[in-house]
Amino acid sequence: MKQIKTKKLTITLATSSDLPALEEIENECDAYFRFDPPFAAEYNRSLRECLAIGDMIPGVSGENYKRENYHLYCIWKDNVLIGWISFYLGYQQKDVVYLSVLYIKEANRKSGLGAEILAALTQKWTAAGFRTIRLHCSLRNATGLRFWVKNGFDRIIDVECTGDLYPENVGGIELMKTIV
Secondary structure, X not given: OOEEEOOOXXXXXXXXXXXXXXXXXXXXXXXXXXXXXXXXXXXXXXXXXXXXXXXXXXXXXXXXXXXXXXXXXXXXXXOEEEEEEEEEEOOOOOOEEEXXXXXXXXXXXOOOXXXXXXXXXXXXXXXXXXXXXXXXEEOOOHHHHHHHHHOOOOXXXXXXXXXXXXXXXXXXXXXXXXXX
C-alpha cells in the first residue's frame, strides 16, 4: 500500500525526500504537544529516525518488533503536505494495528480530514485481516481524546500515570477500536 486516495486527500508512503516538509510540520507538532512534560528521550524519536528505524522501541515494544511492520505516511491535500500518520502492523498480536501518530496541521483540523483518513486506513486494514486498532493518548490532550472516542476508540486498555496530573507528572491512556 504505497498510496491511498480519499475524497479530499492523498496519503503516500513517506520517503527521505519528504523529510524537509515533514520536519517543518514536526516543529508545529512539538509545540502543540507541550502539554506533557518531556518523557524519556528514547520515547521521542524524530521523524528522521522514524523513517530510518521506525518508532517502536525494541525491548519496550516487545521482542517481535520488525522494522518492516512500521509505516510512515504523508498526508497531502491539494498537493500540499498537511500532516503524517504512522502505525505498526502486527503489534503484540498479528491482527492488531498500533497507531503511533496521526498529526494534521492545525489549519486543517476540524474539517473531517482525520475521520476520512481513519476510514480509508481502517478499510485497508480490515481487508488485510486486522481486527483491532490501538493507540496511546495523553490524558491532558482533551481535544485528542474527544477525537479518538468520537471515531470509535471507546475501549480503555490501560491508563498510565506518574501520579495525579500535576504539572511535573505525565499520564496517558491506551484506547482500542474493534474493526471486525
